[in-house]
Amino acid sequence: MFSGLSAFPLTPMDENGIDEAAFIRLIERLAEAGVDAIGVLGSTGCYAYLTRAERARVARLAVRHAGDVPVMVGIGALRTGDVLALAADAQDAGASGVLLAPVSYQKLTSDEVFELYASASHALSVPLCVYDNPGTTHFTFDDELYGRVAHLPNVRSIKIPGVPATPEAAKAHIERLRGLLPSHVTLGVSGDAFAATGLNAGCEAWYSVIGGLFPRTALAITRAAQAGDRHEATRLSERLQPLWSLFRQQGGSLRVITAAAELQGLVKHPALPLPLKALDGASRQRLAVVLDELELSR
Template sequence: MRTFTGLSAFPLTPTTESQIDEHSFVGLVTRIAAAGADSVGALGSTGSYAYLTAEERNRVARLAVEAAGSTPVIVGIGALRARDVCRHAEAAQAAGASAVLLAPMSYQPLTSEEVYGLYETITKELSVPLCVYDNPGTTHFAFTDDLHARIAQLPNIASIKIPGVPAARAEAAERVDALRARIPATVTIGISNDPTAATGLNAGCDLWYSVLAGVLPAPCVALTRAAQAGDAATAAELSDRFEPLWSIFRSHGSLRTVSAIAEDLGLVSTPNLPAPVSGLPPEVREAVSTALRSLRDLI
């Protein structure tokens, strides 16, 4: 399935305190589709879904599907209550989403049984595939492979978005193989930690769920295609070119970094993040600009 292989690019949802910047959002999605990404991931963490109203999320989902054209769109449906997750799933399907993405959001810490119950409830009602979003840095819930194996047996589970792999390729392959041995062959494994994406793809991940591709889709497509062709060296070399950005990702987070990249490239206006989240300080923005200048031949 194209939706869950290759490169899935996750754009920002540019917003002010009063409204979504629809023009800029459509521009980001159009840019991703034109670059040849395999899917668009709307309303992921980079899309600030947790900060948006149900009406705003519905509008963003529809805009993404319209702007993406023939490129499949995966829509995030996470919420604190299972009731609301179901409503977001219904809206995403009505908007024409090819698939949905679900992280176990929580205020009260969730148990493994509660998380399993959430996916069990949602998958009963779905008519499109679902990606399990394993994002402990944001949700503070850590999936085990036992839990992944149980959830992967549910209907409509099509992919698992893992948070990263070890830096060494052999160790990364061991991690990917260990999970793959526990899940059905129909469920793909995607890497979502951008600095380790090349390693993950070279170690056998089926796709890259990419934050950077939301603003720099062309070089991310090139990296992904190299890995898919078995050219591990080129994939690793392209990732190494991004190291100045990866360093900022590690220090300041991917959301603020891609916001600054989008601003530097003139793709969005300022502000574009939901308060109280704010952008990078001036000295780090300058580092982003310097990094982008070093990548001009790629972008």
């Protein structure tokens, strides 16, 4: 489950709770499209805004409606004790793996992050994916910490935050990281605009935001890269530059992808927990044009 396309869907909700019917539709679309794995309760899934009970419910729904597709469940939380409780809930729900980011209000040290992963990995009976997302956690892994964490029990993948822009630099970056990791630990690229470059450089997985809403588009890029057709993977990604530009302009993908789901009628508006809001006004109109031009709304 730590190779190929891992698709990360929204957790549609408003102030009254989770829209379970919409969430189930999103999960079933991904299963029907044939993604390699589904990642729920990642950043796109707004895990940090949900209660433990809500997160347990999301995990159960995802596993129930994913068919044969393995489900990875996010277990990030501020306190280690809460992480362990969420890990137990995810395993009870039947998750095939878990995803853990070093979430904190106070800036963490490398030793504190290592101890977090050590505690979680020793408590698990399913594989763990390390989630390096400095844009939201404000913690940056260094190469030494990658190596230390990767040797813990049950760690099977590291979700890295993009790669250098040029193919040569990306390949050198992945090869350097690969030399620090055990052979059973995969590298997965995130930051969708970097996905084709990362896959072409040797990443085994793409942990994808757009895969959660446009799985066939993301699968086409993934399968081209897996087949060794670097040119086609790059071409398909470059075609999506208008979408990548919107992600950059909005400081990330969440507000954009939520508005896209609303525009397609897959989720109701609003679909984010306050104070978060999807794109509106001129930005939303621009997104609608982009979706139509790229035929992502069809």
